[in-house]
Amino acid sequence: MENKMNKRQYAYKVIRTRIVDGTYAPGQRIIIDQIAKEVGSSHIPVREAIHQLESDQLIEFKPNIGAIVRGIDNELYTETLHVLALLEGHATALSAPLITSKGIETLASINNEMKEMLENYELDKLGVLNREFHFHIYSFCPNNLLIKNIQETWSRLDIVRQAGFTFYPKRTPQSIEEHYTLIRLLKEHADSSEIEDYARKHKLLTLEAFKKRT
Incomplete structure (x- = not known):
């Protein structure tokens, strides 16, 4: 067996x-x-x-x-991002009280690198850095099953790139600025509900950008 x-x-x-x-x-x-x-x-x-x-x-x-x-159509992709928004919002809120000052410094460093990559039009590296940013936050999350579900959902979305889906280009600079706001909320020990709402909104804005893609 x-x-x-x-x-x-x-x-x-x-x-x-x-x-x-x-x-x-x-x-x-x-x-x-x-x-x-x-x-x-x-x-x-x-x-x-x-x-x-x-x-x-x-x-x-x-x-x-x-x-x-299986290919990923617009409907399935939309549903998957909605689920991911809920999962990531909660994981970020759970991570918030446990994240260290060094962890916050690492987030700022990653996001600064993302901004630099965007300014230099090195767009191929942004996806990797974006994932690194979010999963560094989740490394402080005490709920391992939640993180596993997020990882599996991200993996499903990886197929989108293989299927030729692209994101609305104006989304990237906005996303980077939202990262800075999220870093500030974590650093200031904002209320967990505020952090969860903001992290969820951050993911849902990506969904809106997808719907508006050209």
Whole structure:
């Protein structure tokens, strides 16, 4: 049973990684025989992994085709960002009383680097820095399950880049300025409800920018 579970987990990790990094493109068929050979297992652990990925909304089944990588449409992306806004708002509020002065300095440093990258038009690095900024806050969150859910949701949104979605360009400088406001709220030990509301609004403004993209 343990060996079977390990093979299922390994198959899950292999397929999921390839979906998120774009190796498997939206609409691409997942060939069970091939995956089974790669992970050194029978078909059963691979099928179980695929069903788990279906629950994660990363894979869907098509009649007469089988399992394929699910693309993210506007509706699903919108719903996902709404969920992420709630999760991140709460995680930021939980992190607020525990974040250290050094942690706040690190946030300021990351955001300053983001501003510099924007001024130098090094836009390819902004996404990585933005993620680093938010997850540095969450490193102080005491709720590990909440953080795991946020990480998984971010991973699902990574597929958006592979599917060709882009964000409204005016959003980036606004987002950086909002980061400075969030840093100030954390530094001043603002009320947790105020911090949660602001962090949630920050994510929802990204959603609005997506809706207005050109």
